[in-house]
């Protein structure tokens with residue numbers, strides 16, 4: 170039996186439209202726990218499908234009687250699942266490339282901004298949890314922390330009538346391959362990074378206090394070392410704070426990647442000072458991080474919170490320096506897979522032909 174497949178982009182559109190489909194994830198539970206498609210249903214059918222168990226998925230029904238999209242890690246076992254369901258008369262299709270391909274699926278949300286002059290679009294890699302931004306004002310746009318293919322930003326900018334003038338990075342990333350340099354090349358935009366000797370390509374260096382214009386708006390650079398030595402945050406119109414991996418909505422950045430134990434300890438102290446500087450900003454400052462650890466729903470809701478709420482939810486922000494350093498270094502999550510290779514590519518400003526293997530898996534940048 171030939172099993173029809175559905176591409177990542179087709180599935181993304183269906184979920185964005187709220188189409189009546191059921192996404193059936195057949196991976197082992199441990200893989201699902203790592204990351205999944207928001208709203209998907211899980212049946213741990215992997216082993217049974219592989220060994221040809223005739224009873225597998227015999228009782229499965231789609232939620233609403235509509236199409237079922239089967240998903241596995243790489244798009245092979247999901248074909249077996251779709252075949253079983255089709256044999257029972259269900260309209261089942263298999264996600265081409267599985268979760269590996271889904272890594273690049275994205276959705277957007279508009280961050281509410283007062284007035285009509287500045288707009289912020291948040292672009293989320295729904296599986297991977299990478300969050301990037303397009304800030305538009307007066308026909309010009311700035312991109313922060315580009316983690317998707319350059320055409321995605323170009324397309325969204327055109328939809329809003331913006332031209333991308335500047336591409337900003339908050340730091341040298343370790344969990345995804347940066348698309349900032351490639352985006353700057355295709356859009357002929359300025360490429361601005363916090364000043365660092367880590368990278369080997371040309372860029373415009375930014376330092377604490379620098380102002381980056383966006384149409385009639387402006388972003389101020391705050392040097393906030395700790396997650397990495399060069400990490401910065403960008404404060405737009407004294408109201409919107411793009412925090413990179415320095416501060417998340419319920420957690421803070423990890424200080425240990427690409428660092429010895431001694432360096433991690435020193436960075437943890439720096440991070441404490443940087444975070445104290447951020448929490449001294451007005452409590453209604455809107456925090457816009459570069460990552461989330463949950464799959465991002467197709468609900469158009471921005472991933473953001475006021476500094477007041479972030480402080481309430483993040484106990485590490487309330488600790489004194491000594492306790493902060495001790496706690497953060499004892500709560501470090503497992504190191505992200507392949508981060509050495511990703512950092513090397515980002516320091517060289519290179520993109521691999523196929524980043525899916527390198528970037529597979531959820532984000533592990535945060536310490537709660």
Ligand SMILES: [Fe+2]
Nearest residue numbers: 342343414534
């Ligand atoms: Fe990072």
